[in-house]
Amino acid sequence: MEKSVFKVELVIRPPLSYDVSNKSGVVTIHPEVFEGEKLGELITRLVNQKPEILQRVYDSVNGEILPLVITVINGSIVNRVDALQQELAAGDQITWFLTYTGG
Numbered sequence: 499m500e501k502s503v504f505k506v507e508l509v510i511r512p513p514l515s516y517d518v519s520n521k522s523g524v525v526t527i528h529p530e531v532f533e534g535e536k537l538g539e540l541i542t543r544l545v546n547q548k549p550e551i552l553q554r555v556y557d558s559v560n561g562e563i564l565p566l567v568i569t570v571i572n573g574s575i576v577n578r579v580d581a582l583q584q585e586l587a588a589g590d591q592i593t594w595f596l597t598y599t600g601g
Contacts, residue, residue: 501533504588506540511595514554514567527551531586537571538582555594566597 505528510518515525531540538561544551545558555567563569563578570576570593571584581592 503530503532505529506531506586506588506590506592509591509593510552510555511593514594514596517550517553531588535586536582537584537586537592540586541582563594567594568597569594 508527508529510525510527512522512524515523518525529540529544541552541556541563542558542561545553545556549558555564556562557564561582563581565578567578568575569578569581571581572591576584
């Protein structure tokens with residue numbers, strides 16, 4: 499039986515989005531996802547196709563989301579290790595933004 503294919507929404511917020519668009523602003527992409535695919539598998543596939551898409555979000559050498567990047571899945575913050583194991587569903591929205599520090 500063939501696996502179904504659906505789309506999710508990936509939102510990359512500035513300044514993480516600069517390498518994708520070479521300008522400031524949010525970048526949104528809608529990649530196809532296969533039934534049962536996890537976020538980490540999707541990221542690996544996207545990085546293999548076009549590395550600059552996620553180079554400020556994902557460390558492809560170590561296979562991890564970068565420490566200063568916050569991952570939000572469907573409105574909930576998910577730690578960077580668990581996020582990669584998240585099985586994706588049709589219509590999921592994944593947003594990445596940079597942690598802000600200061601006082």
